[in-house]
Amino acid sequence: MINIWEVNETNKMIEQENLDVRTITLGISLLDCIDADLPKLNDNIYRKITGVAADLVKVGDEIERNYCIPIVNKRISVTPIALVGQAACRTPEDFVSVARTLDRAAKAVGVNFIGGYSALVSKGMTAGDENLIRSIPQALAETERVCSSVNVGSTKTGIDMDAVKLMGEIIRETAERTKENDSLGCAKLVVFCNAPDDNPFMAGAFHGVTEADAVVNVGVSGPGVVKKALEEVRGADFGELCETIKRTAFKITRVGQLVAQEASRRLGIPFGIIDLSLAPTPAVGDSVAEILEEIGLERAGAPGTTAALALLNDQVKKGGIMASSYVGGLSGAFIPVSEDQGMIDAVEAGALTLEKLEAMTCVCSVGLDMIAIPGDAAPSTISGILADEMAIGMVNQKTTAVRLIPVIGKDVGETVEFGGLLGHAPVMPVNRFGCEAFVRRGGRIPAPIHSFKN
Amino acid sequence: MEKTMDRTIITVVGKDAVGIIARVCAYLADEGINVLDISQTIVQGFFNMMMVVDMKGAGKPFGECAKELEKLGEEIGVAIKCQREEIFNKMHRV
Numbered sequence: 409m410i411n412i413w414e415v416n417e418t419n420k421m422i423e424q425e426n427l428d429v430r431t432i433t434l435g436i437s438l439l440d441c442i443d444a445d446l447p448k449l450n451d452n453i454y455r456k457i458t459g460v461a462a463d464l465v466k467v468g469d470e471i472e473r474n475y476c477i478p479i480v481n482k483r484i485s486v487t488p489i490a491l492v493g494q495a496a497c498r499t500p501e502d503f504v505s506v507a508r509t510l511d512r513a514a515k516a517v518g519v520n521f522i523g524g525y526s527a528l529v530s531k532g533m534t535a536g537d538e539n540l541i542r543s544i545p546q547a548l549a550e551t552e553r554v555c556s557s558v559n560v561g562s563t564k565t566g567i568d569m570d571a572v573k574l575m576g577e578i579i580r581e582t583a584e585r586t587k588e589n590d591s592l593g594c595a596k597l598v599v600f601c602n603a604p605d606d607n608p609f610m611a612g613a614f615h616g617v618t619e620a621d622a623v624v625n626v627g628v629s630g631p632g633v634v635k636k637a638l639e640e641v642r643g644a645d646f647g648e649l650c651e652t653i654k655r656t657a658f659k660i661t662r663v664g665q666l667v668a669q670e671a672s673r674r675l676g677i678p679f680g681i682i683d684l685s686l687a688p689t690p691a692v693g694d695s696v697a698e699i700l701e702e703i704g705l706e707r708a709g710a711p712g713t714t715a716a717l718a719l720l721n722d723q724v725k726k727g728g729i730m731a732s733s734y735v736g737g738l739s740g741a742f743i744p745v746s747e748d749q750g751m752i753d754a755v756e757a758g759a760l761t762l763e764k765l766e767a768m769t770c771v772c773s774v775g776l777d778m779i780a781i782p783g784d785a786a787p788s789t790i791s792g793i794l795a796d797e798m799a800i801g802m803v804n805q806k807t808t809a810v811r812l813i814p815v816i817g818k819d820v821g822e823t824v825e826f827g828g829l830l831g832h833a834p835v836m837p838v839n840r841f842g843c844e845a846f847v848r849r850g851g852r853i854p855a856p857i858h859s860f861k862n
Numbered sequence: 863m864e865k866t867m868d869r870t871i872i873t874v875v876g877k878d879a880v881g882i883i884a885r886v887c888a889y890l891a892d893e894g895i896n897v898l899d900i901s902q903t904i905v906q907g908f909f910n911m912m913m914v915v916d917m918k919g920a921g922k923p924f925g926e927c928a929k930e931l932e933k934l935g936e937e938i939g940v941a942i943k944c945q946r947e948e949i950f951n952k953m954h955r956v
Contacts, residue, residue, distance in 0.1 A: 662952040
């Protein structure tokens with residue numbers, strides 16, 4: 409039988425170390441909503457989402473009460489709208505009407521974000537894909553809860569550089585459209601390589617076409633718990649360090665698994681996956697950077713950071729996979745800048761640069777995340793950064809993503825405040841040298857060779 | 863046998879005082895909640911109790927009992943928490 413020490417350990421994790429379930433994300437297929445008539449399409453989408461997700465928030469709250477474990481977010485992901493809307497939407501404005509419908513549905517069921525205003529264009533864009541992409545700035549400016557993502561490359565297809573070029577412009581335009589709010593629109597826009605079909609985390613969540621009609625995916629968290637556990641093994645060798653992370657990741661993930669099973673049972677919707685990610689928040693003691701410091705770095709970004717992050721990421725997976733039958737999504741340590749107080753401190757202290765963050769993304773999920781850059785960064789420079797990050801994902805057969813915020817009217821040395829879970833961020837410098845001629849070439853970067861790996 | 867139970871863990875943490883267990887147990891008895899196990903320690907002057915109970919016979923739904931116990935805790939000056947047992951089993955047993 410469970411003993412008092414075990415009960416106290418669990419409750420200490422929840423009460424003092426910020427253990428929570430970051431999100432229950434209900435994935436909903438909209439393929440059966442497709443219609444060539446736009447009002448009919450919008451009506452179908454609204455009915456489907458508000459029907460399937462009617463009890464999502466209620467069930468989430470019930471589970472929270474039953475186990476006294478905070479479930480921070482209840483969210484929805486849908487089939488990429490470029491696929492759902494192509495038959496009805498002839499212009500970018502048509503797609504914006506679908507974004508408004510998604511926003512309305514999200515508000516009706518009480519979720520804080522709905523993901524899937526997305527296009528999958530890793531090899532090329534159809535006219536409909538391009539219309540959706542061109543509608544993103546307006547859609548994100550005019551809606552509150554809609555999140556957008558575009559997959560522009562994969563290991564199997566290479567990188568669609570036309571889409572990369574376009575996304576540099578779209579990110580910049582989204583920033584312009586939302587400049588009154590520190591370009592917040594860009595915090596809801598992710599560019600992917602090898603995007604997973606079952607990611608529960610925003611802003612990159614969408615419900616892939618390989619998925620069932622509806623699934624429950626759960627994202628766990630718990631950087632604070634790992635940090636506390638590592639405080640107990642200060643000075644120990646790497647074997648003991650790794651063992652401690654693994655054991656802790658196991659415990660965290662088991663809670664996620666329990667919540668996912670309960671949510672699935674109560675909603676009558678199948679369980680999909682647990683996403684093992686260590687997701688930080690701006691709260692003190694809920695930081696991935698602090699784990700890196702606990703491993704032995706003065707600041708995140710110091711020499712040794714990439715190695716420390718690599719081992720952290722690997723141990724989290726090893727512990728987590730043992731704890732759950734189905735693991736998916738992004739599954740790894742997140743290193744967003746604005747959402748992690750330790751990362752913000754490291755940037756402000758001059759320890760962490762954009763280039764070091766790029767190196768770190770080679771060994772963890774997901775990518776360059778929530779990074780504020782000067783608002784006058786050229787679209788081609790943004791495209792260049794995108795291309796670099798996509799290349800890392802393509803060659804290493806992993807998911808990479810970019811969520812950059814060019815803050816209009818702000819420059820290096822200033823800070824932006826996004827509020828809530830999105831946090832605040834110092835504007836980071838980008839390399840001043842241009843890449844216009846590279847980005848302008850157009851076409852595709854071919855898929856990499858899958859043998860002769862060196 | 864186990865499966866027919868509705869096992870819940872009640873934790874009581876706070877400053878030690880006379881009659882904490884008595885008042886919690888009186889509430890449980892009134893509501894038809896059966897106590898299966900109690901362990902209790904004093905850590906650094908703080909009262910720390912864990913009860914394993916079976917809520918199968920409870921007259922009220924889980925959420926309501928949890929709320930009432932929380933309120934009772936406020937009256938006594940301790941924190942009372944009610945959690946389904948699975949969260950601990952899942953976390954601490956392979």
